[in-house]
Amino acid sequence: MEKSPSVLTKQQILHATEETLRRFGLDKISVTDVAKVLGVSHGTIYRHFKSKSELLEGATEKWLDSKIVKPLTEVYQKAEMRGMDHLQAYIWTLIQLKQHYAREDAELFKIYAKVTEDSAELVSRHIGIIIEQMSEIISRGPIKTNRPDQLARAVFHATMRFHHPAHAYEWKSAAIEDEFLEVWGLIRKALS
The missing domain is CATH 1.10.10.60 (Homeodomain-like)
Structure with a gap:
């Protein structure tokens, strides 16, 4: 029945x-x-x-919200953290989450990567949440800027190699964490 x-x-x-x-x-x-x-x-x-595409987009949005945005929001809300350390913890959490799911939940990560190519609106919404949270972290810290949103977007793009699904094949490298730390060192120096 x-x-x-x-x-x-x-x-x-x-x-x-x-x-x-x-x-x-x-x-x-x-x-x-x-x-x-x-x-x-x-x-x-x-x-x-309405379609298989819409169904897969809905599944991807649910996955992103529960597996990426929710844990990032927990880091964002940590009141005891401030400044560059808070921003680094946030970005590093984003990187670890994406790399973890690329390894451990490969089929859903694959759909996320596919939808990233096909649904600009969903991806923009997802990135918008991340940029908004990073912007707030920046504005609460000692970094002086009139445009925390612009700075957040720049940091997001500067670290993209470590969290964008198009680069997932690179994440298997044993040196990936050291490479992130090198990039982060440059970002930290530029913002100090």
Whole structure:
């Protein structure tokens, strides 16, 4: 017996999509596979999501919010941290999260990388949250600037090699942490 579409929530569908992605992978997943996990017809999924693309974008947004933004927000909110040390801890957490999920949750990271190419709006929203939090960290510290948002964006871009999915193949290098510390040393010196 099929579940009632009115009882089925978007969150349940997105959770089932994550499970299905891990099982079949991005290249082989279908809306029908997700529907089977939920015990509904694929038409029921389409009542909540207009297309497979929209479904995958929703799963990516959920993944980004729970796996990246939530832990970053915890670092952002640490009141005992200040200035460059706080900013470094924030960026380093971003880097560690992205590198961890590239290794440990490869199928969902793969979809994140794919959606990064296809959905500028989702990526802009995600980056906007990060830039906003970094900007606030900068404005609370000793760094003197009239444009903390501009500085936050510059730091984000300067460290992109360490957290952008296009560079994931480089993260396997044993020297990647040392390379980040070299870049961070330059950023710290420039901002001091």
